Amino acid sequence: MNNIIVLPLIVPIITGILLVFLREQIKLQRIISLLTLLFIAGVSAVLLNLVYTNGIMRLDFSGWAPPFGILFVADSFAVLLVLTASIVTAICLIYAFSTIGHRHERMFFYPFVMFLIAGVNGSFLTGDIFNLFVCFEVMLLASYALIALGGEKVQLRESLKYVLINVVASWMFLVALAYLYGTVKTLNMAHIAQRVAEVGQEPLLTVVALIFLLVFALKAGLLLFFWLPGSYSVPPTAIQAIFAALLTKVGIYALFRTFTLMFPLQADVTHTIIGIMAGLTIIAGCMGALAGRDIRSIASYNVIIGVGFILVGLSIGTEEAMAGAVYYLIHDMVAKALLFLIIGTMVLLTGEIVVKNMSGLIRNYPLFGWLYFLTMCALVGIPPLSGFIGKVLIGQGAIETGSYVLLALGFGSSVIVLYSLLRIFLASFFGETLISEEDKKPIPRSALVSFVLFAICIVVLGVGAEGIAKYVNDAAHTLMNPSVYIDAILTTDP
Amino acid sequence: MESLMIVLVGILVAVATYLVLSRSVLRVIMGTAILSHAVHLLLLTVGGLKKGSVPILGQAAAPYTDALPQALILTAIVISFAVTAFLLVLAYRMYLMNGSDDFQELGGSPDE
Numbered sequence: 017m018n019n020i021i022v023l024p025l026i027v028p029i030i031t032g033i034l035l036v037f038l039r040e041q042i043k044l045q046r047i048i049s050l051l052t053l054l055f056i057a058g059v060s061a062v063l064l065n066l067v068y069t070n071g072i073m074r075l076d077f078s079g080w081a082p083p084f085g086i087l088f089v090a091d092s093f094a095v096l097l098v099l100t101a102s103i104v105t106a107i108c109l110i111y112a113f114s115t116i117g118h119r120h121e122r123m124f125f126y127p128f129v130m131f132l133i134a135g136v137n138g139s140f141l142t143g144d145i146f147n148l149f150v151c152f153e154v155m156l157l158a159s160y161a162l163i164a165l166g167g168e169k170v171q172l173r174e175s176l177k178y179v180l181i182n183v184v185a186s187w188m189f190l191v192a193l194a195y196l197y198g199t200v201k202t203l204n205m206a207h208i209a210q211r212v213a214e215v216g217q218e219p220l221l222t223v224v225a226l227i228f229l230l231v232f233a234l235k236a237g238l239l240l241f242f243w244l245p246g247s248y249s250v251p252p253t254a255i256q257a258i259f260a261a262l263l264t265k266v267g268i269y270a271l272f273r274t275f276t277l278m279f280p281l282q283a284d285v286t287h288t289i290i291g292i293m294a295g296l297t298i299i300a301g302c303m304g305a306l307a308g309r310d311i312r313s314i315a316s317y318n319v320i321i322g323v324g325f326i327l328v329g330l331s332i333g334t335e336e337a338m339a340g341a342v343y344y345l346i347h348d349m350v351a352k353a354l355l356f357l358i359i360g361t362m363v364l365l366t367g368e369i370v371v372k373n374m375s376g377l378i379r380n381y382p383l384f385g386w387l388y389f390l391t392m393c394a395l396v397g398i399p400p401l402s403g404f405i406g407k408v409l410i411g412q413g414a415i416e417t418g419s420y421v422l423l424a425l426g427f428g429s430s431v432i433v434l435y436s437l438l439r440i441f442l443a444s445f446f447g448e449t450l451i452s453e454e455d456k457k458p459i460p461r462s463a464l465v466s467f468v469l470f471a472i473c474i475v476v477l478g479v480g481a482e483g484i485a486k487y488v489n490d491a492a493h494t495l496m497n498p499s500v501y502i503d504a505i506l507t508t509d510p
Numbered sequence: 511m512e513s514l515m516i517v518l519v520g521i522l523v524a525v526a527t528y529l530v531l532s533r534s535v536l537r538v539i540m541g542t543a544i545l546s547h548a549v550h551l552l553l554l555t556v557g558g559l560k561k562g563s564v565p566i567l568g569q570a571a572a573p574y575t576d577a578l579p580q581a582l583i584l585t586a587i588v589i590s591f592a593v594t595a596f597l598l599v600l601a602y603r604m605y606l607m608n609g610s611d612d613f614q615e616l617g618g619s620p621d622e
Contacts, residue, residue, distance in 0.1 A: 146582055153589045157596065164600060172604040173616050176535065179597055183542045184530070186593075190549040190586060197579070198556030 020066075021075045021088045023059045024098050024137035025151075027052055032130030042121045046113055049126040053106035053133070060099040064487055067092055072494070072504035074143065082143075082505050083207035089143035091501060093342060093491035096484075097140045097269060100346045104261045104353050105133055107469045111357050112254035114460035115364065120165060120252065128165070129258065132158035139266050143505060145196070145278075146203045148270065149189055152235070156182050159263060162255050163247060171250045178247040185234040192227035199224065206505035209278050209498050217281035225279035225286055232274065236267025237323050239293040245304070245316040253360025256312075260319050261353035265345060268326055272341070275330060276495045277502075283333065291331030291422055297324035298429045305436040310369045311444070314436050315359045318395065321429050322348045328422045329410045337413025339492035344406025346484075347477055351394045351402065354470035357463070358388050362444065365457055371440055376449025380456050385445045387467045392437040394474045396430050402477035515555040522548035535601045535611040539594065546590035550583045557582075 031052045035045050067073055067090055075088045109129065116125060135155025142148050160182075163175040197203060199220055200211040212221055234240045244264075248256055275286055301324055304317035326348065329341025361384070366374045378385030390401070397403035407430070414423035477484070494500050522544055529541030557579030565574040605611050 146585070150585060150589070153593075157592065160596060160600075164603075167603060167607070169607045172600065172607050176597075176600055176604050176616075179593070179600060180538060180542065183593055183597070184545070186589075187542070187545045187549055190546075191552065193582075194549065194553040194556045197553070197582075203578070203582075 018073055018075045020059060020063055021073060021090045021141060024056045024102070024141065025088075025134050027056060027059075028130040028134040028137070032127040032134065035127045035130065036124060039122060039124070042118065045121065045126045046109075049130060050106060050109055052130065053102050053109065056102040056133070056137070057099060057106065060095055060102060063090055064092065064095045064099060066090075067095055068487060068490060072501060074505055083202050083204035086147050087143045087204070087505070088141045089206075089501075089505060090141060091491065091494050091504075092487050093272070093495060094140040094269075096342065096346060096487055096491060097265070097349075098137050100349050101136050101140070101262055101265075102133065103473065104349050105129065105258055107466045107473075108254050108257045108261070108353055108357070110469070111257070111463050111466035112252075114462040115361075116252055116254055123165060125162075125165065128158045128162050131155075132162065132258070132262070136262050136266055140269060143205050144203055145205055145208065146193060149186070149193060152189070152266070152270075153186065155263070155266065156186070159259065162259075163251050165255075166252065168250075174246045174250045178243055181234070181243045185231050188227060188234075189231045192224055192231060195220070195224050195227070204505070205273065205277060206502045209502050210506065212278060212281065217279060221279065222282050222285055225274065225282070226289070228274050228279075229271070229286065229289065232267045232270045233293060234267075235264070236271060236327075237264045237297075237320055238267070238271070238290075238327055239297045239300070241297070241300075241320050241323075244320065245313050248316045248319070249310075249312040253357060253364070256360060257353040257356035260315075260356045261349045264319060264323055265349055268323060268345060271327065272330055272495060276333075276338075277498045280498060287331050287333055290327055291419065294324045294327035294331055295422055295425050297321075297327070298425045302429055302432040305432060308436070309371060311359050311362060311371055311440055312369055314371075314440065315355055318355065318433060318436070319352055321433060322352060322395075325407075325410070325426050325429060328419075328426050329406075329413065331422065332410065332413045332417055332419055333496075334413040334416055335492050335496045336416065337410050338495045339488050340406045340409025340411075340413060342488050342491045342495075343409060343481075344403065346488075347394070347402035347406055347474075350470060350473045350477065351391060354387075354391050354467065354474070355395065357466065357470070358384070358391060361459060361463060365459070366451070371443045374444035374450070375447040376445070376451070378445040379449045380451055381459060383464065384459060384467070385441075387471055388441060388445065390471050390474065392434070392441060394478070395437065396434045400475070400478050402474045404478060405481050511559055512555055515551060515559070519548050519551050519555065522551070533613050535605070535613065538613070539597050539601060542597070543590070543594050546586070546594075550586055550590075553583050553586070554579050 038044050072091045077086050132155055135151050138151030139148055142151055160179050164171055200208055202208055237244045248259055298321055301317045301320035305314050308314040326341050326345050329337045363369055368374050394401035394403050397407040526541045526544035529537045558576055560575050562573040562575045565577045
């Protein structure tokens with residue numbers, strides 16, 4: 017029964033390999049890849065319920081009991097993210113069907129997305145830190161290929177920088193792993209947590225923790241985000257949306273795991289640094305969002321603000337703030353993907369990237385305009401939509417622990433997000449239309465379908481918060497009490 | 511032996527850092543390749559150099575070496591080969607398209 021945990025990793029890999037052989041059958045590729053993602057979403061929904069009723073599940077590969085073998089662990093936090101990731105990617109693929117073009121589809125777009133998803137799901141589910149490194153690399157290799165796919169001048173240039181930065185980050189990851197292994201002689205995350213708790217988090221281990229912080233911050237775009245705006249604006253829209261939704265979130269997931277499970281003891285050092293970095297990230301992201309003229313860079317800086325806000329939740333570290341952070345993480349994956357799809361469609365329709373040069377889009381495309389408005393409200397955190405509860409919970413935690421600076425920065429950033437997105441809304445959607453009836457390009461129907469599906473997700477996440485609250489609270493409980501996770505892994509029963 | 515290895519790792523990291531900081535794309539890629547080798551040696555050394563026999567357990571098993579660092583390095587080497595190969599191809603394509611392998615000329619212009 018536990019074998020179900022491995023499906024989110026292994027099914028996309030198998031389909032990815034299968035799709036390589038179906039290069040010319042584009043219709044078939046589309047159907048198979050969409051079905052795969054829906055299948056994973058179904059599997060993870062089942063898994064979520066199983067975890068909720070039976071507690072944390074684990075799968076020891078080849079029956080090697082932990083801490084000796086590699087294992088997969090499913091707790092609510094990981095499974096919630098797997099579920100969101102597969103739903104988001106499925107909807108992005110629906111958008112890609114009509115916009116990505118045959119050239120990309122013939123050059124193995126779908127297989128690469130499948131490998132990316134395999135890497136992302138593997139990173140969420142693994143319970144072994146070296147395996148986390150491997151899944152990261154699987155994900156990154158697929159993302160390297162997806163950024164460069166198409167082979168345009170800008171793409172090749174930006175992807176080279178992206179790859180080099182990530183190679184150096186992976187190198188630091190391995191250095192941290194080497195010292196961690198040298199100190200505690202184990203790679204199983206639960207076992208590391210136990211050993212660290214036994215010996216106390218001595219200075220050497222804190223340094224290792226800080227190297228991990230550096231590595232994951234680089235991957236998550238926490239403060240070290242200099243590579244992000246460039247590399248997220250070059251690939252086609254559907255790929256941008258998948259990246260914005262998934263790649264930084266894997267880094268955030270790794271940060272949460274590292275600092276709640278493995279190194280929670282020196283919180284006054286590590287969590288303070290995370291708090292400072294999150295605050296600076298929010299400030300820098302706000303400045304970028306205010307300064308941008310180009311809608312794609314405004315969207316990229318909004319990703320950065322989101323990352324900062326989620327990590328405020330980690331740095332505060334109460335159970336409420338954790339629940340808020342998990343909630344906001346899920347919301348952010350959905351809303352950022354929708355934002356990138358809409359921005360990309362605006363560029364597609366007008367052929368312009370500068371805010372000022374677009375005008376009156378809402379006259380030609382009313383539904384599209386109001387969907388943008390909905391996204392904006394969700395990102396700002398207007399009550400019935402998805403961003404609200406996360407913000408409230410993180411705010412509550414901040415007041416409890418007295419982190420008023422972070423509270424002010426986090427809530428102040430909402431105003432900036434509102435301003436930067438409202439500016440696009442007013443300048444590009446209202447006013448005289450520049451597109452005459454004859455020149456009007458229709459929005460492809462499948463693109464509209466994907467927008468509507470995302471909008472439904474946003475509303476459901478907000479209105480149906482009650483429904484997923486039990487899973488989110490379970491995830492936050494596990495994050496705040498590492499002993500739950502450790503006991504589930506290190507007790508050997510058949 | 512351990513100290514010798516660590517000195518070697520240090521030299522490799524120094525060389526690699528020098529290469530990574532240079533302007534030519536090809537040198538930077540060589541630098542990242544050398545960095546990855548340095549960290550493989552580090553993994554091996556920190557995990558403990560060979561002291562026992564092969565890790566095959568039997569009735570009369572002698573003290574054996576920890577095989578895990580070797581398994582880790584094996585995986586890491588494969589990944590670093592893949593990434594380096596990808597980088598070389600990417601750099602070649604980029605050179606063909608942009609006509610330069612100098613990072614100073616790859617900044618990009620604001621109107622793109």
